[in-house]
Amino acid sequence: MRILNIEQIKQLDAYTIAHEPVSSIDLMERASRAFVDWFTPRVDVTRKIGVICGTGNNGGDGLAIARLLFEWGYNVRVWIIPGTGQGSDDFRTNRERLPTKVEVVEVGPAAEVSFDNCDVLIDAIFGSGLSRPPSGLYADVIRLVNESKAMRVAVDIPSGLLADGHSVEPIVRAHYTVTFQLPKLAFLLPETFPYTGEWVVVDIGLDRKFIKESETLYFYSDLNLVRKLRRSRSKFDHKGTYGHALLICGSYGKMGAAVLAARAALRSGLGLLTMHVPRCGYSIMQTSVPEAMCHVDDDEHVFSNPPQLTPYTTIGIGPGLGQDALTKKALARTLEASEKPVVLDADALNILSSDRHLLNLIPAGSILTPHPREFQRLVGTWQNDFQRLEMQKQLAVSLRVNIVLKGAHTSVATDKGLVYFNSTGNPGMATGGTGDVLTGVLTALLAQQYSPVDAAVIGVFLHGMAGDFAAKTFGMESMTASDLVDNLAPAFLKFSVK
Helix, strand or coil, X not given: CEECCHHHHHHHHHHHHXXXXXXXXXXXXXXXXXXXXXXXXXXXXXXXXXXXXXXXXXXXXXHHHHHHHHHHCXXXXXXXXXCCCCCCHHHHHHHHHCCCCXXXXXXXXXXXXXXXXXXXXXXXXXXXXXXCCCCHHHHHHHHHHHHCCCEEXXXXXXXXXXXXXXXXXXXXXXXXXXXXXXXXXXXXXXXXXXXXXXXXXXXXXXXXXXXXXXXXCEEEECHHHHHHHXXXXXXXXXXXXXXXXXXECCCCCCXXXXXXXXXXXXXXXXXXXXXXXXXXXXXXXXXXXXXXXXXXXXCCCCCCCCCCCCCCCEEEEXXXXXXXXXXXXXXXXXXXXXXXXXXXXXXXXXXXXXXXXXXXXXXXXXXXXXXXXXXXXXXXXXXXXXXXXXXXXXXXXXXXXXXXXXXCCCEEECCCCCEEEECCCCHHHCCCCHHHHHHHHHHHHHHCCCCXXXXXXXXXXXXXXXXXXHHHHHCHHHCCHXXXXXXXXXXXXXXXXX
């Protein structure tokens, strides 16, 4: 799914109106009905509904929603915050359509406004075209909305939030945001969650051809997208067809990370797996993961000497590795000898951060998987999440690698400057070892000759889907990284069945 900027969305609306064709008021009606279709199964008809409208098209949406909810039998009250003009044409049309039985309050500078009697407040003050922070009466109303104990639902975007850049308050703090056709870029970044709450996209029939042909740097990875990237298997394929991966993992006291990465790799379609581990990990690996072969390091406790890399299709390095001086030298030799993309995670990234000249040794096309703190060590601090996103893109392009920045809506920044935001996963995955599982999945996909970008996008999606399956079984609080490994099978099944 493409993520378009606000100017492109305006063009998309205009194109749909001209080429469907459909009038702008009928398109507004379609959007309002889509909102109501989402709203009515979730909010009991006995609840008192307040709809707060500006006088632009977002306010027009709000008036249409108020009318439709009134027709459903809801007790609806409308507040209108007047602008400097008479309002948009579609706002005025929907004002005329509003039944006289719906109470309408015109909010003035001296008016006493209270939302205390409302169970639900629907925010339709500003739409996505806002270019500066709200002030004056608008800011006062937004403050009152946020102080209300009512459930707050934003129409398309919370009022005050900028879709394409960093925002400053006042901003409506919605519990839910019902957005039209496509997600906004801002919804996918951590700093906006206090304002969007849980967001959902509703289809309002905007022109799909225009969307498909629109140029963008940003994408939202869903099941339809990742299924298009899937490579099917042939009857006469064999284990050699699906690659031989080498995972360099583990150190004394951290062999669990190596076990998790190995088990995940073997659950992700890999043909052969060899684990390079310190001597202390040999028995652990042979007992825990009998399907994996073992190459034992010279050192008892740490990674100190890389094996010959020629036999392996790809390499994953980092889980449980530690940052011993011997390990730092061994990582440098490994990167120097690597001629194909590798997967770098955990302590491999921390070593790169502490010895930055090693960044230049990373093979082109490699996949780096930092969490936010590891990323900060690589690039320094940022002022806001939009700046962080730019830093992620710049580092990916400059190193010619793919950077998987982990978190909610994990983002994959490619070596071409594109970004894929993930749609799967949940907070139950915020537990030790889940990153090790991701390293195993990515290494296995890369070994199967998926392109580095496709491997990253598919791997992140399936990793998150496994987490979602695990959450349904165990609940978020009780999930462990091993639960993700165990749920990779159903994730791959869903990925594979069209």
